[in-house]
Amino acid sequence: MVEKGYGGTSISDIAKAVGMTKAGLYHHITSKQDILFQILIHAMDGVERDVIEPVKQVEDPEERLRKIIRLHLRRLFENGLEFALLFPERRHLEPAQQEAVVQRGKNYLGLICVAMRELADQGKLQDLDINIAAVHILQTITGIARWYTKDTGISEDHLVEQTVNFNMSAILK
Amino acid sequence: MVEKGYGGTSISDIAKAVGMTKAGLYHHITSKQDILFQILIHAMDGVERDVIEPVKQVEDPEERLRKIIRLHLRRLFENGLEFALLFPERRHLEPAQQEAVVQRGKNYLGLICVAMRELADQGKLQDLDINIAAVHILQTITGIARWYTKDTGISEDHLVEQTVNFNMSAILK
DNA sequence: ATAAATCTACCGATCGTTCGGCAGATTCGT
DNA sequence: ACGAATCTGCCGAACGATCGGTAGATTTAT
Numbered sequence: 001m002v003e004k005g006y007g008g009t010s011i012s013d014i015a016k017a018v019g020m021t022k023a024g025l026y027h028h029i030t031s032k033q034d035i036l037f038q039i040l041i042h043a044m045d046g047v048e049r050d051v052i053e054p055v056k057q058v059e060d061p062e063e064r065l066r067k068i069i070r071l072h073l074r075r076l077f078e079n080g081l082e083f084a085l086l087f088p089e090r091r092h093l094e095p096a097q098q099e100a101v102v103q104r105g106k107n108y109l110g111l112i113c114v115a116m117r118e119l120a121d122q123g124k125l126q127d128l129d130i131n132i133a134a135v136h137i138l139q140t141i142t143g144i145a146r147w148y149t150k151d152t153g154i155s156e157d158h159l160v161e162q163t164v165n166f167n168m169s170a171i172l173k
Numbered sequence: 174m175v176e177k178g179y180g181g182t183s184i185s186d187i188a189k190a191v192g193m194t195k196a197g198l199y200h201h202i203t204s205k206q207d208i209l210f211q212i213l214i215h216a217m218d219g220v221e222r223d224v225i226e227p228v229k230q231v232e233d234p235e236e237r238l239r240k241i242i243r244l245h246l247r248r249l250f251e252n253g254l255e256f257a258l259l260f261p262e263r264r265h266l267e268p269a270q271q272e273a274v275v276q277r278g279k280n281y282l283g284l285i286c287v288a289m290r291e292l293a294d295q296g297k298l299q300d301l302d303i304n305i306a307a308v309h310i311l312q313t314i315t316g317i318a319r320w321y322t323k324d325t326g327i328s329e330d331h332l333v334e335q336t337v338n339f340n341m342s343a344i345l346k
Numbered sequence: 347a348t349a350a351a352t353c354t355a356c357c358g359a360t361c362g363t364t365c366g367g368c369a370g371a372t373t374c375g376t
Numbered sequence: 377a378c379g380a381a382t383c384t385g386c387c388g389a390a391c392g393a394t395c396g397g398t399a400g401a402t403t404t405a406t
Binding site: 003004005006007008009085088089091092126128129131132133135136139140143144146147154158159162163165166167169170171 | 176177178179180181182258261262264265299301302304305306308309312313316317319320327331332335336338339340342343344
């Protein structure tokens with residue numbers, strides 16, 4: 001599905017990949033749409049557990065923001081960068097399911113906005129539009145799934161460090 | 174195709190949209206794949222004409238980089254943000270066509286890298302990995318197509334200004 | 347014995363693509 | 377100048393393949 005898109009991936013493809021027939025697969029799922037929905041929900045549960053929760057205890061907003069970026073990237077690397085590519089495929093879901101996914105995405109964005117607002121209160125933030133900057137930060141993170149492979153010669157550690165620094169330089173005074 | 178993806182858009186859909194039958198449409202095209210290829214080529218021709226060419230005469234690297242970002246965004250707004258979303262759909266092309274598209278994308282990225290290298294020579298650049306930073310910059314630009322609509326209440330001018338500043342702050346000393 | 351898991355076989359619909367043909371405009375031979 | 381030949385744009389119909397999904401029989405595990 002990551003390689004060929006939602007529309008380009010058939011139930012037969014999926015069944016074959018897990019070593020079953022279509023009918024056998026349908027014993028475990030309810031519809032093709034539901035597969036996509038479950039994947040997205042599962043991915044966002046993971047972000048909640050591995051990024052949002054651990055970060056709640058960090059009081060310093062600068063340190064928190066750095067940790068958000070670092071943990072998010074670490075999670076992407078460990079759980080498969082490619083799943084981030086399925087996020088745009090939410091357009092194939094029912095409006096209600098779409099809303100559920102989008103809502104959780106917005107919550108995450110809010111986390112970044114709050115940290116920036118706290119930085120602004122401390123006078124450490126540049127003069128910028130927080131909402132736009134937050135989207136840009138998120139974009140540099142998730143965008144990595146679109147181009148990074150190990151055979152670029154770039155190490156994961158280096159990429160994480162560079163991405164954190166890039167974004168912090170962009171917003172801090 | 175932007176809304177439903179390559180696989181999710183049928184030839185019938187396209188034919189209906191242009192007020193023809195499938196057969197009538199096939200009088201003008203050679204294959205579904207070719208439609209996608211032509212769209213991508215056309216889009217990249219536009220970037221070459223509206224961004225790459227006008228920017229060649231700017232000598233100061235900082236000014237040039239600012240102009241690249243500004244012109245690229247202006248072009249996206251005027252020629253339809255949504256076409257940028259078709260770029261990832263290049264996976265549905267033949268490897269040879271894919272290569273042609275990717276190559277032109279890399280050229281564009283090179284333009285950004287050169288400007289940053291010149292900035293580094295002038296000692297104006299932060300200590301960072303130029304290749305990674307270039308991708309991040311490009312990601313904030315093209316990523317805008319993924320979330321921006323006019324009903325966010327954000328004006329195009331404001332967004333352009335914020336995006337230029339975000340990226341320049343990220344890389345300049 | 348029973349219930350879960352998986353199978354074979356099939357459904358109607360739709361996919362991308364091709365074919366032959368049909369009007370209307372243009373070009374050509376005389 | 378005029379009919380014949382050609383070209384252009386489009387259509388209805390159909391092709392084989394594949395789509396998402398289902399029914400019912402069969403295997404597997406307890």
